[in-house]
Every structure is written in structure tokens, then in C-alpha cells.
Amino acid sequence: MSTILQKIAEIESEMARTQKNKATSHHLGTLKAKLAKLRRELIEPKGGGGGKAGEGFDVAKTGDSRIGFVGFPSVGKSTLLSNLAGVYSEVAAYEFTTLTTVPGVIRYKGAKIQLLDLPGIIEGAKDGKGRGKQVIAVARTCNLILIVLDVLKPLHHKKILEKELEGFGIRLNKNPPNITVRRKEKGGINLTTTCAQSILDADFVKSILSEFRICNADVTLREDATEDDLIDAIEGNRIYVPCIFVLNKIDQISIQELDIIYKIPHCVPISAHHKWNFDDLLEKIWSYLALVRIYTKPKGQLPDYTAPVVLQQGKTTIEHFCENIHKSIAKQLKYALVWGASVKHQPQKVGKEHELIDEDVVQIVKK
Numbered sequence: 001m002s003t004i005l006q007k008i009a010e011i012e013s014e015m016a017r018t019q020k021n022k023a024t025s026h027h028l029g030t031l032k033a034k035l036a037k038l039r040r041e042l043i044e045p046k047g048g049g050g051g052k053a054g055e056g057f058d059v060a061k062t063g064d065s066r067i068g069f070v071g072f073p074s075v076g077k078s079t080l081l082s083n084l085a086g087v088y089s090e091v092a093a094y095e096f097t098t099l100t101t102v103p104g105v106i107r108y109k110g111a112k113i114q115l116l117d118l119p120g121i122i123e124g125a126k127d128g129k130g131r132g133k134q135v136i137a138v139a140r141t142c143n144l145i146l147i148v149l150d151v152l153k154p155l156h157h158k159k160i161l162e163k164e165l166e167g168f169g170i171r172l173n174k175n176p177p178n179i180t181v182r183r184k185e186k187g188g189i190n191l192t193t194t195c196a197q198s199i200l201d202a203d204f205v206k207s208i209l210s211e212f213r214i215c216n217a218d219v220t221l222r223e224d225a226t227e228d229d230l231i232d233a234i235e236g237n238r239i240y241v242p243c244i245f246v247l248n249k250i251d252q253i254s255i256q257e258l259d260i261i262y263k264i265p266h267c268v269p270i271s272a273h274h275k276w277n278f279d280d281l282l283e284k285i286w287s288y289l290a291l292v293r294i295y296t297k298p299k300g301q302l303p304d305y306t307a308p309v310v311l312q313q314g315k316t317t318i319e320h321f322c323e324n325i326h327k328s329i330a331k332q333l334k335y336a337l338v339w340g341a342s343v344k345h346q347p348q349k350v351g352k353e354h355e356l357i358d359e360d361v362v363q364i365v366k367k
Helices: 003-016 022-043 050-054 076-088 130-140 154-167 202-211 229-234 256-259 278-289 318-325 326-331
Strands: 065-071 106-109 111-118 144-150 171-174 180-183 188-191 217-221 237-243 243-248 267-271 290-296 304-311 333-340 348-352 362-366
Touching: 003 022, 022 202, 022 229, 050 065, 065 130, 065 154, 065 278, 076 106, 076 111, 076 144, 076 202, 076 243, 106 278, 111 278, 111 304, 144 154, 144 278, 154 171, 154 243, 180 229, 188 202, 202 217, 202 229, 243 278, 256 267, 267 278, 304 318, 318 333, 318 362, 326 333, 326 362
Parallel strands: 065 111, 065 144, 144 243, 171 237, 188 217, 243 267, 290 362
Antiparallel strands: 106 111, 180 217, 290 304, 333 348, 333 362
């Protein structure tokens, strides 16, 4: 382990020493590729012991969505969690696990949302310091990450935490790069670009691929990509998660400063202690989770608006809806009747491929 960490430190210091310009860009790109490979060894140790990363730190997934809270000690994360859970929590939803407590499952707009405290992702967690590794393994399973920052030193902490999560293959508020790397048996490297490239050219792509011992592949770039994008596409194990930056302790700053903070993208200022601006935070959480609520209607009865079936964006077909209720229902489905914004007629007869929209009402008709 220590030799991997030493190698990482050596490469990072060489990158810091190297001046960034056109002449050194290829060299820096290959260093980044080396770094990515070493980081992968840290996350997935050789010898098949891959299960170790989250060992003893697994939290059973409950509810419709999972939010991970990340932050330095004493930024008010615990206060925020307990106040949110206290205000919106279900009774007896506290679940204790071996190494961490889940502050609870809150109900919001009919959805159950699990809140997870990811303790102490401190500087150097991605290099195996502290218990960062287990924590980050859990962070990778979240649908949304909230980075809680102290409003008096936000940018410094924000940079450190972003770097930690990035180092573990977690990409915040980003889409996967529009790049395909298709390995093949022979024929060398073929590069196809569908738009102008400001950074990557054929030689640069080849030098990065050779770091990963890829000599034969078809590479297609469908966007103006960077070397980091290409490395992410080759590695293929990145997690793309939405993230909200929660700036706590706004009771300690002026109104003018608050106006400036509001302009920072993906950010919500709050006071966890005074419970200020929780409504704004919950609204933003809701829009970033992009959940879809579907109401059920038993035959001959009114729709049940108290307990929606909650679906994740991208998994909103009638088939997903059926499986969410019970695996067997999809097999027994003859057709469904749908009322709501996803259909032209009220109700409309649809099959299992039909895509549902938030607050549709569905009645299942079995074979």
C-alpha cells in the first residue's frame, strides 16, 4: 500500500513542478493516466479482495432515494442532519449500524429519503487515510451528495472535498463524457471525432491509451474532450452524482455577503442551528433527485394519493412501475390505464414500455 501511495505522491509532485503549456500537455496527460491506474489499485486492491472497501460500513438502503452528507468536522453537519430528521423524520426511523448511524428517513412530497452521515472525509481520504475509503465506498451508492461547508471558509474546504471525491472516481454535477473506446484484436488505434478538438489529437490519444496498455481500439470523441474525459471513459468505473453545496452558519454573515453566496452554482445557504432556509434546501434536494411519483388506482376505487410509488429518473416505464411494487406484477400485466400528463386521453390504455411522468395515476389490468 505504502509504495502505491509513494508513487502517487511522486507523480503529483512532478505534475505540480511541470509548467502547463502546449509542449508539456502530452507529458501531463500520461502522468494523469498513470495516476488514474494507481488510484484504481488503491480502490480495488489486487487479489480479488474488492469487497473490503465498504466492509463494516454497509448501510442497508431503505426508502426511495439516498442522500450522503459530507463535510469537515464542526461545520454543523450533525446539527443539520438531526434538525432535518427531527422536523421531517418518520417515527422510529433511526437505524444504527456497526460504524455509523443513519440519522433517519425523512418523508418529503410523499417520498421516503434516506439521510446518511458520511463521517470525516478528511484531506487524504482517497489515499487511504482515516476511514475515508469505507466512507467513499458508501458515497458511491448515493443518489445525491450534500457537501456541508462553513460559510466563513467555504471555497477552501469545497476544493479539498471535491478533490477527495474526484480522486475516488466520483464526478459531481457532471455528465459522463460522450466518448466511446471500443477495444479490438488488431488494427491499431483509430480516432474519429464528430467535432473540433482543442486538446486531444491522434498522438495524444495514443499516448494515453498506451499507458493503459491499449494498442488496438476505435475511439470516438463526440464532444470537445479533455485528457481527463478520455481517462474517465477508459476507466469506465466513474460515478456521476448530482451535488448541492450547503453553506451553513449564515447567521454569522451580512445580508450583502449572503447575496453574493446565492450566486454560487449548486449552492444553498442555511443556518442549521436556527433552521433557516430549510424549505429552499428541500426544494433543491427534490429537484436534484428528480424523482417521479406515480399514484396507484385500484379498480373501482379512487387513487391513493397518500403513498406514491416513487421511481428514479430514467426508470419510469410501466414495467419499472410494476417491478417497483412486486416482481411478479410485470409478468401478469395485460395493459395499464393511465391518467395524467404522459397520455393524450384520460385514461389511456398503454403497454409496459410507456414512459410515466410525475404524478400520473396508474391502474394495472392483469391477464
